[in-house]
Amino acid sequence: MHNTKEESPTEIVLVGGGHSHVEVIRRFGLAALPGVRLTVICTDAQTPYSGMLPGYIAGHYEAADIHIDLPRLADWAGVRFVHDEVVGIDRHARTVRCASAREMHYDYLSLNIGSAPRMGEVAAADSPAVPVKPIRHFRRCWLDLLQRVCTHREPSTTIAVVGAGAGGVELLLAMQHRLRREIRASGRQPEQLRFHLFTRSPQILPTHAARVREHFMRELAARGVVLHLGVEVGHVRGGHIDTGNGASVDADEIVWVTQAGGAPWLRDTGLALDPDGFVQVEDSLRTVSDERIFAAGDVASLVSGPLAKAGVFAVRQGPILAENLRRASRGEPLLRYRPQRRWLALITTGERYAVVSWGPLGIAGRWVWRWKDAIDRRFMARYRELPARRAA
Ligand SMILES: Cc1cc2nc3c(=O)[nH]c(=O)nc-3n(C[C@H](O)[C@H](O)[C@H](O)COP(=O)(O)OP(=O)(O)OC[C@H]3O[C@@H](n4cnc5c(N)ncnc54)[C@H](O)[C@@H]3O)c2cc1C
Missing domain, CATH: 3.50.50.60 (FAD/NAD(P)-binding domain)
Known part of the structure; x- marks a missing residue:
């Protein structure tokens, strides 16, 4: 061969x-x-690292921090890059x-x-729903969403996230953290923002330990997020989310983070x-x-x-x-x-704070965020700080 x-x-x-x-x-x-x-x-010429996406949304990272420059890496490695x-x-x-x-x-x-994403099966073309993947599309959608929410003149803005695995929960908390800051800066009240989280399973973070779930249940409640557990979103038309049990929620923005x-x-x-x-x-x-x-x-x-x-x-x-x-x-x-x-998950809560999820363990703290930040930056550095190559 x-x-x-x-x-x-x-x-x-x-x-x-x-x-x-x-x-x-x-x-x-x-x-x-x-x-x-x-x-x-x-x-993608700039390939995104999703582990840092919530930190980017929250405003802790710049776009350049969360992307690997693929043509540069390929060029260094002697690999042909085709966009x-x-x-x-x-x-x-x-x-x-x-x-x-x-x-x-x-x-x-x-x-x-x-x-x-599998969103197309339930969301009509006229709905404002955007899937988190591919991330390059989502990033553009997020910047537009940020702009819309900051200039929204209605008394309140409702943002719904569909999917309550680690990605959905993290993303909601990151968006809330960032949007509240932006809203405050524009002289409006952060309470004008309303958040809903939908999941078809009977609990959030179903693949994580009870302690991790409990932490995030407290966090979501403290932040006024309306939880819809065990709800299979039936249809989304316009901003109208049909929850499949006769009830519905109207949202200005919908982000889709379900299992794809x-x-x-x-x-x-x-x-x-x-x-x-x-x-x-x-x-x-x-x-x-x-x-x-x-x-x-x-x-x-x-x-x-x-x-x-x-x-x-x-x-x-x-x-x-x-x-x-x-x-x-x-x-x-x-x-x-x-x-x-067992695999380690470090789940962020919007601000510079995170929870370790490791088997039955669930430990939270600012140090966890710093630990995750160090791991993520080390990962990115492997593809940025490239050693000199030996002559062929
Ligand atoms: C908000 C969020 C946070 C997350 N945080 C974490 C975390 O902290 N830790 C963790 O372990 N997991 C996390 N995940 C899960 C993680 O995103 C995925 O498991 C991971 O990205 C999968 O990596 P991958 O290498 O398979 O593909 P991807 O990272 O999705 O990369 C695929 C690449 O291929 C490109 N591509 C796709 N289709 C084509 C095509 N047809 N032709 C050419 N190129 C193509 C894409 O543009 C992309 O650049 C998170 C997910 C989300 C949504």
Whole structure:
């Protein structure tokens, strides 16, 4: 499977600049693979780090703090960067098709494209609802929302968040923190802002420990957030949210942070998908359907046991994916990725304060926020402060 010097290089194509692929690129920069050409195709030139998104919304970070400059990283690593969106795979011809109509050949392909929002199924086109992903769209929507709320002349503004996992809760608290500050600065009362949080499950943060949930239940109550537990949002038309039980809520702004699914175009690839449309992979991160295609991060669904959709897993999969792409291109046996049983989540509360969620533990404090900030900044620095490369 590997090439001799005279042959054309083995083409490894990375689709998406997610948390796993940035590590594959970095490792390629540290130790290039002879006879291999690596290409990354991504819709984002500046790829966002969602762990810092709530901090950006809250006003603690600038946009530049939460993005990795993919062309710069790729250039440093000797990787070709293509700014495009992949919309299909022809597995027979071994090509990917891009939105620009460009087609690219691959010998090995890896998908790290995150998840796609599913809001379209319930929200009508005239509704103000915006999904949190893709983050580049959301960032633009957020800046518009900020502007609208600050210039809103009605006596009150209602903001609804649909989805009460860690992302939804964090995002709501971050928006509230920031909007209250902006409203105060414009001479209005922060009480004019009303917040609603919807979740279909009977409790918020369902995958976290009771202590973590209790902390956030207190926090949301203290901040006047109206909770709608066990509510399956039926339809959203205009700003009208039908809660499915005869009641409804009118909101000026709606943000969608529910569990998403795999990108719709994956259905046409013939790759085996799980019921949510994510690509099924073996423990090696190779797809169960095609030995030339790998997947990592949110888009990958391990057949040996599905994982929560969290960036920590995508980050941990990066080194294994890098090594297995190298091994696959040489026809060597692949390594197994073994997910950690417990994973650390540091959930922020809007201001510079956060809660540790680790197994049954739930500990809160300002120090937790500083700890998270240090972890996040260290992660970003890996892809910014690039060491000098050895001459090839
Ligand atoms: C508000 C919020 C906060 C969160 N905080 C945390 C946290 O603190 N810790 C944590 O572990 N998890 C967190 N998560 C979950 C986390 O966002 C995801 O699990 C993580 O981003 C998944 O990473 P990924 O590498 O799979 O994909 P992503 O980070 O989504 O990256 C995918 C990349 O691929 C690009 N792409 C997508 N489709 C295509 C295509 N067709 N062609 C080319 N490029 C494409 C995208 O533009 C993007 O750049 C949070 C989520 C949200 C919504």
